[in-house]
Amino acid sequence: MATVSTKTGQEVDRLTLDSMLRRRMFYTPSFEIYGGVSGLYDYGPPGTALIANMTDAWRKHFVLEEDMLEVDCTMLTPHEILKTSGHVDKFADWMCKDPKTGEIFRADHLVEEVLENRLKGDKEARGQKVEVDAEKEAKKKKKSKAAQAVKLDDALVKEYEETLAKIDNFDGPDLEEIIKKYNIRNPATDGEVQPPVAFNLMFQTSIGPSSNMPGYLRPETAQGQFLNFQKLLEYNQQAMPFASASIGKSFRNEISPPCWSVACA
Structure with a gap:
């Protein structure tokens, strides 16, 4: 920012x-x-x-x-206009839900937050300087657990970085696969989230x-x-x-x- x-x-x-x-x-x-x-x-x-x-x-x-x-x-x-333009079928974001708390997440933002948090913990474990956005960090503290200083495998770090670089290109099935592969959970409760579903905006x-x-x-x-x-x-x-x-x-x-x-x- x-x-x-x-x-x-x-x-x-x-x-x-x-x-x-x-x-x-x-x-x-x-x-x-x-x-x-x-x-x-x-x-x-x-x-x-x-x-x-x-x-x-x-x-x-x-x-x-x-x-x-x-x-x-x-x-x-009218509905017909936006149906023709594709908005009715495709003007949507992918969301997922924590079934225990009822909390709703935008799936790509959830993946971003969790992976960025893990990469931050990896840098701290390696003794590297971590740049902090004060505004973003203040918002995270209200709803997320602090990043744990855990060193990640170099190959996994590369995977995380590549995933974040392409996050805007993923659709629902892609995000579901990423959530399962990297065990993405609710940052605040560590609870599992349901598969992403389309939500028309x-x-x-x-x-x-x-x-x-x-x-x-x-x-x-x-x-x-x-x-x-x-x-x-x-x-x-x-x-x-x-x-x-x-x-x-x-x-x-x-x-x-x-x-x-x-x-x-």
């Missing part, structure tokens, strides 16, 4: 910065008085002003200076009072731009190339233990 620095180059502690931003109400956890929901945040007055300034600068550069065609499309999308809803038209909150803003391509081409008098731009919210039901979270972009 990149470090945060001041104009003079002085490094800023991420946890201190986060605390300051919340205290001054740049943003605050949503529904905090009811316990909150992981991943949901409200922007306060300074945060709202900052977003407005960023949006204004973005629009001036891309829409006005670069002459892009701006559109503002609906956030509701879109929020499903129904359009209209009859509930006969299933739909979703859009997972990305670009969908409306693709669907309006022909009309934008006609608006641009059939001239190519051209570019379109869109500002708005998209919704994803992210896997974030110990509860679900929402990513709104």
Whole structure:
């Protein structure tokens, strides 16, 4: 993770910065008085002003200076559209569950955490210096056991490193095989986890009072731009190339233990 620095180059502690931003109400956890929901945040007055300034600068550069065609499309999308695009079948992450605690994990992140923890313990056992991300380490301490200083076989270290380098390329069966092969367990309880299953990241809803038209909150803003391509081409008098731009919210039901979270972009 990149470090945060001041104009003079002085490094800023991420946890201190986060605390300051919340205290001054740049943003605050949503529904905090009811316990909150992981991943949901409200922007306060300074945060709202900052977003407005960023949006204004973005629009001036891309829409006005670069002459892009701006559109503002609906956030509701019928099932048929996202079925055709592949989102219904493939827009998913792989998750696994600890059957004893009920805790949910995103499978690739679980593999990453456990293997990185083991590699860290190997380096400590070898007397090597271990680089520590303060923010990441603080989060781990809340839910994971400390890395044990255990020296690993050189070949196993190489396997772990190769697995981590390719982690984004693995699907469910691949992750299941890795979890079994390396005995990946719940970092906090050391309990076994169930095989990964696909979890679609879109929020499903129904359009209209009859509930006969299933739909979703859009997972990305670009969908409306693709669907309006022909009309934008006609608006641009059939001239190519051209570019379109869109500002708005998209919704994803992210896997974030110990509860679900929402990513709104």
